[in-house]
Amino acid sequence: MSAAALTDLSRLCVHTITTKPWPVEEAARRFSAAGIGGITVWRDALAGRDIRATGRLLRELNLRVVSLCRGGFFPHAEAAGRQLALDDNRRAVDEAAALGAPHVVLVCGAVPGQPLAESRKQIRDGIAAVLPHAEAAGVKLAIEPLHPMYADSRSAVNTLAQANDLAEDLASPWVGVAVDVYHLWWDPSLETEIDRCGRNGNLLAFHICDWKTPTTDLLNDRGLMGEGCIALRQIRGWVEQAGFAGFHEVEIFSNRYWAGDQAAFLEKIVGAYYQHS
Amino acid sequence: MSAAALTDLSRLCVHTITTKPWPVEEAARRFSAAGIGGITVWRDALAGRDIRATGRLLRELNLRVVSLCRGGFFPHAEAAGRQLALDDNRRAVDEAAALGAPHVVLVCGAVPGQPLAESRKQIRDGIAAVLPHAEAAGVKLAIEPLHPMYADSRSAVNTLAQANDLAEDLASPWVGVAVDVYHLWWDPSLETEIDRCGRNGNLLAFHICDWKTPTTDLLNDRGLMGEGCIALRQIRGWVEQAGFAGFHEVEIFSNRYWAGDQAAFLEKIVGAYYQHS
Numbered sequence: 001m002s003a004a005a006l007t008d009l010s011r012l013c014v015h016t017i018t019t020k021p022w023p024v025e026e027a028a029r030r031f032s033a034a035g036i037g038g039i040t041v042w043r044d045a046l047a048g049r050d051i052r053a054t055g056r057l058l059r060e061l062n063l064r065v066v067s068l069c070r071g072g073f074f075p076h077a078e079a080a081g082r083q084l085a086l087d088d089n090r091r092a093v094d095e096a097a098a099l100g101a102p103h104v105v106l107v108c109g110a111v112p113g114q115p116l117a118e119s120r121k122q123i124r125d126g127i128a129a130v131l132p133h134a135e136a137a138g139v140k141l142a143i144e145p146l147h148p149m150y151a152d153s154r155s156a157v158n159t160l161a162q163a164n165d166l167a168e169d170l171a172s173p174w175v176g177v178a179v180d181v182y183h184l185w186w187d188p189s190l191e192t193e194i195d196r197c198g199r200n201g202n203l204l205a206f207h208i209c210d211w212k213t214p215t216t217d218l219l220n221d222r223g224l225m226g227e228g229c230i231a232l233r234q235i236r237g238w239v240e241q242a243g244f245a246g247f248h249e250v251e252i253f254s255n256r257y258w259a260g261d262q263a264a265f266l267e268k269i270v271g272a273y274y275q276h277s
Numbered sequence: 278m279s280a281a282a283l284t285d286l287s288r289l290c291v292h293t294i295t296t297k298p299w300p301v302e303e304a305a306r307r308f309s310a311a312g313i314g315g316i317t318v319w320r321d322a323l324a325g326r327d328i329r330a331t332g333r334l335l336r337e338l339n340l341r342v343v344s345l346c347r348g349g350f351f352p353h354a355e356a357a358g359r360q361l362a363l364d365d366n367r368r369a370v371d372e373a374a375a376l377g378a379p380h381v382v383l384v385c386g387a388v389p390g391q392p393l394a395e396s397r398k399q400i401r402d403g404i405a406a407v408l409p410h411a412e413a414a415g416v417k418l419a420i421e422p423l424h425p426m427y428a429d430s431r432s433a434v435n436t437l438a439q440a441n442d443l444a445e446d447l448a449s450p451w452v453g454v455a456v457d458v459y460h461l462w463w464d465p466s467l468e469t470e471i472d473r474c475g476r477n478g479n480l481l482a483f484h485i486c487d488w489k490t491p492t493t494d495l496l497n498d499r500g501l502m503g504e505g506c507i508a509l510r511q512i513r514g515w516v517e518q519a520g521f522a523g524f525h526e527v528e529i530f531s532n533r534y535w536a537g538d539q540a541a542f543l544e545k546i547v548g549a550y551y552q553h554s
Contacts, residue, residue, distance in 0.1 A: 112490040112505075112506040113506045115508060115511075116463065116465070116508075120465070147425060147426065148424065148425050148426070148463040148464070149424065149425070149426045149492070149495075151462070151463035152488055152490045152492075152505070152506045153490050153491075156463075158463050158464075158465075159465070162465055185428070186393065186425040186428035186435050187425070187435075188393070188397070188435075188436070188439055211429055213389040213429045213430050214430075214495070215426070215429075215495055216495075218426075218491070218492055218493075218495065228389075228429070229389040229390045229429045231392060231393075234392075
């Protein structure tokens with residue numbers, strides 16, 4: 001059963017990377033002025049900022065800080081590299097706490113040529129090692145399965161079933177999963193796996209955009225909702241059926257949109273959110 | 278357990294599309310002269326030929342005709358389109374019989390925006406409708422699951438588990454599956470699913486190439502074995518463990534290699550086959 005049309009923007013969240021040309025302060029003012037309810041902040045947008053002050057600004061603008069993107073990238077061929085990754089993930093947790101974000105999204109990582117099974121083990125060990133710090137900071141870790149076309153270098157976690165297995169194996173209230181339609185829309189087990197993580201409380205985030213035909217770039221050619229073939233309302237229906245009542249986060253990497261006028265793009269996002277999400 | 282290194286070319290097969298600039302006759306002479314054991318013919322390479330005569334030429338050159346590529350593309354929004362697809366698949370079966378190819382590889386198809394569940398049903402119905410013709414012609418149909426990045430427009434069958442389910446559901450000795458490492462290498466259930474189709478006699482074909490980092494084009498940037506991150510020997514080990522004793526088919530779509538000297542490329546293929554496959 002597909003979800004009903006959306007009638008307000010209270011649960012719309014936009015990622016700072018979606019409107020990458022805007023500094024976080026401008027993005028926040030624009031999102032707020034448009035009546036958008038939430039913002040997810042990418043760490044690059046915080047460079048050089050007092051993170052607590054940025055968090056205060058976002059709240060003053062009536063924006064919910066939905067999440068911090070991103071931690072992860074646990075696998076490395078050398079132990080020293082894996083240690084650096086742990087340090088960086090603990091910093092990400094601290095940044096989320098300072099900003100007031102309830103969770104950090106994890107793009108888990110992969111090393112080209114390293115066996116996937118080894119990368120998957122390093123990911124599990126990495127998350128387990130960061131969990132005590134996350135718990136102490138009151139920040140959750142959201143494992144985001146990435147599309148199989150990123151299995152070489154970005155994430156060896158490529159299905160929601162894998163992310164669910166991992167979260168359940170780690171068995172902590174401080175770890176869950178993030179569902180991004182771009183990565184998962186093709187999966188014949190998606191409805192089942194959304195139900196699984198929703199019902200056991202592990203579904204922490206829901207990201208939306210669209211898959212264009214043709215897609216001309218593996219990374220930065222995502223579509224605005226309605227521009228592609230993803231059954232957005234059907235998937236939102238599954239997410240809601242599973243008990244998720246959080247934000248719908250628009251995360252679009254697009255060389256095409258980044259090159260254009262960001263205010264016009266934000267208007268399009270709002271229109272597409274009502275019409276297609 | 279990884280497979281042992283290969284010591285001869287008797288089970289090497291090259292697809293005509295791999296050396297696309299060569300007409301099928303030249304490709305066949307070159308493959309034969311290099312000592313390669315098999316050839317898989319793409320239908321475009323047969324345009325304007327007497328297909329029986331081409332089959333005879335291939336056999337005279339001591340090449341095994343391993344398969345015909347490709348049928349499929351069953352889903353369409355309109356019934357008339359689905360009927361055209363059935364007609365075309367029956368023609369593909371006839372071409373395979375005329376050429377002397379034991380099976381037709383199926384790229385099953387997808388329609389952007391049509392629900393995946395509907396495309397999957399149309400694929401099942403399409404294969405079922407073609408099966409009597411395939412049986413009468415003595416030609417098998419090999420369902421090839423395609424990488425999830427092709428789920429929008431090329432195939433709604435995106436995992437080996439799905440292809441296995443479909444083949445088992447159709448329950449005919451005239452239908453099986455084709456395993457292509459490019460499409461499936463990332464799948465955490467790959468070993469299990471290879472075992473499943475190998476042991477029940479459904480594993481009809483094994484395609485190899487490599488996944489490059491970065492991959493710059495979704496369709497035509499495949500790598501030569503050894504240029505990427507796919508655990509080729511490990512996967513071949515799984516395939517052999519499952520009882521497969523057929524050809525290792527090199528299928529590389531590459532704008533880069535197609536633009537270069539094909540004789541030099543064929544030498545590279547042979548070298549990479551020994552060293553990395």
